[in-house]
Amino acid sequence: MLCMGASEGRRSQLLRGVLDLCLLAVMKDGPAYGYEMTRRLRARGLSTVGEGSIYPLLARLEREGLVSVERSASNGGPPRKYYRPSAKGEIALAQGLIEWRATRAAVDAVLTSAETGVSQ
Amino acid sequence: MSGFVDECRREWKRLHVPAQAADEMAAELAADLAEAEAEGVSEAEVLGTGASDPRAFAASLAREHGLIKPRKLNRPRTRGALIALVGAAIALAIASLIVALLAFNGRSSSSTTTAVSPTVVLVPDLLYIRRDLAVRKAQDSGLDVRIVLRPRQGHPRGTVVDQRPTAGAKVAPGSTLSLGIAR
Numbered sequence: 500m501l502c503m504g505a506s507e508g509r510r511s512q513l514l515r516g517v518l519d520l521c522l523l524a525v526m527k528d529g530p531a532y533g534y535e536m537t538r539r540l541r542a543r544g545l546s547t548v549g550e551g552s553i554y555p556l557l558a559r560l561e562r563e564g565l566v567s568v569e570r571s572a573s574n575g576g577p578p579r580k581y582y583r584p585s586a587k588g589e590i591a592l593a594q595g596l597i598e599w600r601a602t603r604a605a606v607d608a609v610l611t612s613a614e615t616g617v618s619q
Numbered sequence: 620m621s622g623f624v625d626e627c628r629r630e631w632k633r634l635h636v637p638a639q640a641a642d643e644m645a646a647e648l649a650a651d652l653a654e655a656e657a658e659g660v661s662e663a664e665v666l667g668t669g670a671s672d673p674r675a676f677a678a679s680l681a682r683e684h685g686l687i688k689p690r691k692l693n694r695p696r697t698r699g700a701l702i703a704l705v706g707a708a709i710a711l712a713i714a715s716l717i718v719a720l721l722a723f724n725g726r727s728s729s730s731t732t733t734a735v736s737p738t739v740v741l742v743p744d745l746l747y748i749r750r751d752l753a754v755r756k757a758q759d760s761g762l763d764v765r766i767v768l769r770p771r772q773g774h775p776r777g778t779v780v781d782q783r784p785t786a787g788a789k790v791a792p793g794s795t796l797s798l799g800i801a802r
Contacts, residue, residue, distance in 0.1 A: 534651035537665055552667040552676065554648065558683035576654070580647050596772075597746075601781045604767070604799065 514545070519556050520595040521545065523565065523584050527592070530569065532579040533557060557582060565591050623662060624649045626673035627680070634678060636686045644680060716789060742796060744786030745779045750800050753779045761792040767799050774801040 514521075525531065525539040533553060540546075560566045565588035569581045584592060624645050631641040655665045662670045669676035681687045720738055740761050745753040750766070757764045774780045781799035784790060 532651065533647060534654050534665060537651075537655075541664075546664070552665075552669040554644075554666070554669075555676075555679045555683040558680055562683065562685050577646065577650050579650055580643075597781060600769070600772075600799070601783065601785075604769075604781065605783060 517595070517599055518553070519560060519565075520592060520599065522553060522556060522560065522582075523588050523592040523595075526566065526582050527584055527589070530581040530583040532581055536582075560588065564588075621649065621652050621656075621662070623652065623666070623670065623673050627677035630674045630677035631681055631686075634681055634687050636681050640681075640684065640686050644684070719791060738792070739789045740792050740794065742782075742784050742786055742788040742790060745782050745796075745798065746786070747774070747778055747780075750777050750779065750798070753798055757796050757798070762790070762794055762796040765795050765797045767797055768802040769799040771801040776801055 521540060522536055525536050525543075528539065531539065536553060557566070560582070561568055565585055566582045567585045567588075569583075570578050571581060572578045627648065628641060628645055631644070651665055652662060655662070666676065669679075678687070682689055742762070743756050743760055745756060748756075754764050754766075769780050772780070778801050779798050780801050783797040784794075790796075
């Protein structure tokens with residue numbers, strides 16, 4: 500890897516545009532509190548986020564009505580705030596997924612054409 | 620309780636965040652940080668770069684909860700700049716469309732084709748319909764079609780899951796429309 504700092508910076512920037520979708524996706528697997536989501540993301544290879552944090556994003560999702568929130572006791576621990584996608588959130592997730600795929604495909608097409616010109 | 624949460628609380632107090640809301644945010648953070656610590660996971664892993672700047676973190680969290688007003692002073696300026704930027708982008712898009720159309724007209728008038736054809740095609744919305752229907756509609760509109768197979772991801776096999784350009788785009792006749800089809 501040429502420059503670790505730069506590539507991490509790019510990764511976090513790329514992630515910033517889709518982290519809300521990733522959160523909706525992991526909480527779709529089952530209601531989750533904040534750290535539980537961090538754990539699920541990490542289990543799928545997304546070590547969270549050099550940039551910002553999931554908490555302001557969760558707040559935004561809540562304010563926009565994309566998640567429903569429930570407080571319930573975790574086993575033995577203090578009561579936790581569990582998030583899951585609302586109906587509106589499920590729609591936002593599906594739409595976001597389409598946008599992400601279209602963007603990914605277009606960027607892939609551009610970058611792949613550059614790659615074929617590289618002699619390595 | 621972690622020093623981080625204490626610093627957040629101080630900032631919320633300074634920003635006049637109601638006590639109950641501050642308590643709730645603090646409880647959520649404290650529980651998550653405690654659990655992470657028990658697993659040997661760093662605060663940075665839980666809080667991202669927010670870990671190094673509790674005041675900024677606290678303010679952004681309160682803002683996203685709608686507990687304090689969005690940054691007051693530079694908001695209108697940012698919005699003005701945004702509008703100017705969008706305006707410039709639209710102007711640029713229109714200009715390039717005109718240039719493209721002129722170029723296209725130039726080409727078609729120099730050719731020997733006599734058929735009267737439209738100078739611009741409105742890309743139809745083909746999402747989620749069957750491939751054969753989509754291809755026919757695209758061709759009827761005067762577009763060439765390129766098929767790209769995509770993973771199904773819950774869509775019915777053989778249906779359009781994405782299209783480039785998107786519906787409503789104005790393109791020259793004979794332009795290529797790329798259709799992503801669920802395999």
